[in-house]
Amino acid sequence: MIITKEKPIEEIYGFLEPFGSVLVVGCDSCTQPPRGLREAETYASLMEMAARVKGKEIKCEAITVVRQCCSEGVKEWIKPDGHEVILSMACGIGVQVLNEVFPEIPAFPAQNTVFVGWEEKREGIMYENCRACGDCLLGETGGICPRTRCAKGMMNGPCGGCIDGKCEIPVQLRNWRGEVVEEIKQDCGWYLIFNRLKAMKRLDLFEKYREPTDYSIWTNPRRI
Amino acid sequence: MEKKAFSELAKKIEAKEFVFTGELEPHRSIDLTEVKEWATTLKEIGKIIAANVTDNPRSDSAISSLVAAYLIQRDTGLECVYQLRVTDRNRLALVSDILGAGALGLKNILALAGDHTRVGTTPKAKPVFDLDSANLIDLIHRMVYEGKDLDGNEIHGPRPEINVGTAGGIMAEPLEMEVFKLKRKAKVGADFIQTQAVFDVNLAVRYLKAVKEVGIPTLIGIFPPRSYAQAEFFGKFVPGVIVPKEFMDDFKKMSEITDKAVRKEKIKEYNVNYFVDFIKEVRKEGAAGCHIMAVGYPDPIAPIIEGVIGK
Known part of the structure; x- marks a missing residue:
């Protein structure tokens, strides 16, 4: 189980401000509280509203995937064409996977990943990449975590x-x-x-x- | 950014004198006799302003560099640059040691990240890295100029008077990345840069040109080798150091001289000629000085310095 906590709206909007078209991607997997389609839609509206308050306009589309922590799946499930930027509702792993799979489109975190619970899983090599530090830097470091890498x-x-x-x-x-x-x-x-x-x-x-x-x-x- | 020159080294750099620093490497021992003898030799050369005292170099455990720097400075009169790495200490311990250094009259700290514990003699140790080298420079600067630590806790009474240096990655690739790194360190108060050893003058010049815009005085590191084996060790085993082929070939030729005294003299002569030209060149390019790392090999040092700045 992975616990995440929303980043402040101003911080998230700061990531998206230079862009016009945003794909907000939820994650239906282990993140708790849930960060699926409903939450992605909420953030899409919030970001559009934040832009309007500043006299700007951004267009947000909300989707969700089964899980963002699998490169192969993400490649198949997400078609980001037409969007300039991705906002990930997932944990720090999800953000890093999106940046890796779609290097042309920066992906930013909407969450601080604060806690990774025990989950027994043995499927090939696992990369740690997120240590649930609770203070996600991925938005400033090109989607690559310096704390773990x-x-x-x-x-x-x-x-x-x-x-x-x-x-x-x-x-x-x-x-x-x-x-x-x-x-x-x-x-x-x-x-x-x-x-x-x-x-x-x-x-x-x-x-x-x-x-x-x-x-x-x-x-x-x-x-x- | 407030800056003052507290140490002799910083004062000379500020006065635009071309400075020379040396290196002292205390070991895993409480006996500092040998290190102090080397410090005395450096002091007697006359033009070496200060010497660095290494802190667990390559993550091999050694006597506290704070204690060693203090004892060396006290007993030999040679100003010390106390090397301090964040590998082994968290921010609390760093504050303690910086205050300690201030109380003991040490005026220079070289703020280092330090090699990872896994490369050294104690690979099972927990590496600390609570701060990184830029954070350490920030901490020292705040303690010296604001009388506070990183959390804003106040220092009681007088503040430590310390100048802070940083290591320069002369072989960093791309150099653009190194320049950005140094800009961050300039922002938090680095007073000088000492680079790792470099043998190829073109690389040193390339570095000086690149970091010029950062505006931190730079001391270029040199290492006159005493033998072919030592030069070869540098080229093969010290990460990031390239020894030019001609340099190696010349040392190889000299190593074939059978008469030991003649060989020694030839190598010394070669080092003097090579590094006098080298230093003159980097001086022309705006280097603030040279950091001479030849530990225990005094022969070429005085003639090199004389060759550059006269007697």
């Missing part, structure tokens, strides 16, 4: 360990017993962020200095 979780990366775009720390692939079965060279998360923001012509976001993460919300044990 940088070995040091840097807010202002990359560090000196980024050589030829690769991280000096190989990722350890573990089996279901937790044993390391392979070490794989991985991309430097900040290098990916740099290239993505460059492609989006948003290097101003790369230059921005970021305050340290607020770890007070990570205190164990957590309950929702």
Whole structure:
């Protein structure tokens, strides 16, 4: 189970403001409270209203998918043609999958992912990519999470360990017993962020200095 | 952005003097004799303004760099640049150590992210990275100029008087990315840059040209090797360092000289010629100084410095 909490409306609208046509994508999977079609429609209206208040106009279309955490499924279910931007109602994984699958269309988070509950699932390699930090940065980092994809979780990366775009720390692939079965060279998360923001012509976001993460919300044990 | 020069190093940089810094690497030991001897050697060379004291380099555990920097500075009179990495300390511990440094009269900190714990001698350690290097610069700057930590908690009494440096990734690719990184660090108060070792003067010049717009004084790192094996080690095992082929070939040739004294002299001469030209070139391009990393190899240092700025 994944718990998400809505980002402030102003923050979400800030992501969408430069664009005219928005596809709001719900997720019918494990996100709680539900973030499916009804919620996507609500946000579509809210964003149109927010634009009108500012004297602007954006057009939002709302759809939903079974789950946003599967690249293969997302490719099949979502046809974003005609839209300039996607607003994802899903968790941090969903946002990253959309950015990966549709590199031409930036996808922004509507949620802060705050909690990932235990779910037993063993289907091939799983990429962590979202640690439910509760303070989603994906809207500012080109849809690539620095907290999970940088070995040091840097807010202002990359560090000196980024050589030829690769991280000096190989990722350890573990089996279901937790044993390391392979070490794989991985991309430097900040290098990916740099290239993505460059492609989006948003290097101003790369230059921005970021305050340290607020770890007070990570205190164990957590309950929702 | 408020800035003052507290340390001798920062004062000389501010006065536009071309500066030289050295490097000291204390080990996993409470005995600092050898490191202090090297500090004394650097001090006696006369033109080395300060020396960096490394903090768990390559994530190999070593004596506290704060303690080592203090003892070295006290006992040898050589100003120290206290290296501080965020790998091993959270923001509370960093505040403690920065206050400690201020109380002990240390005037320079090199703010580092540090190598990940998994590469070093203690790979099972929990890496901290509560802050990153830019956040650490921000923290130091706020403590020094506002008398507050990152949460706004006030420092009682006098504030630490510290200048803060940052590491420069001379081989960063693309360099554009490095420039953005440095712009962030300039925004939060970095006083100077010390780069990793570079052998190819063209790369150093390319770097200086690229980072010029950031406006932070830059010290280019050099490492005159004492032997072919050391040069080869750099080229092969130090990530991101490229040793030019001609340089390696020349060292290979010199390594074949059988008479040890002659070989030593030849290598020294070569280093002096090579790095005097190198430094003159980077100086022309606006470098603020050079960071000489040859630990325990004093022979070429004085002649290199003399070759650049005279006796």
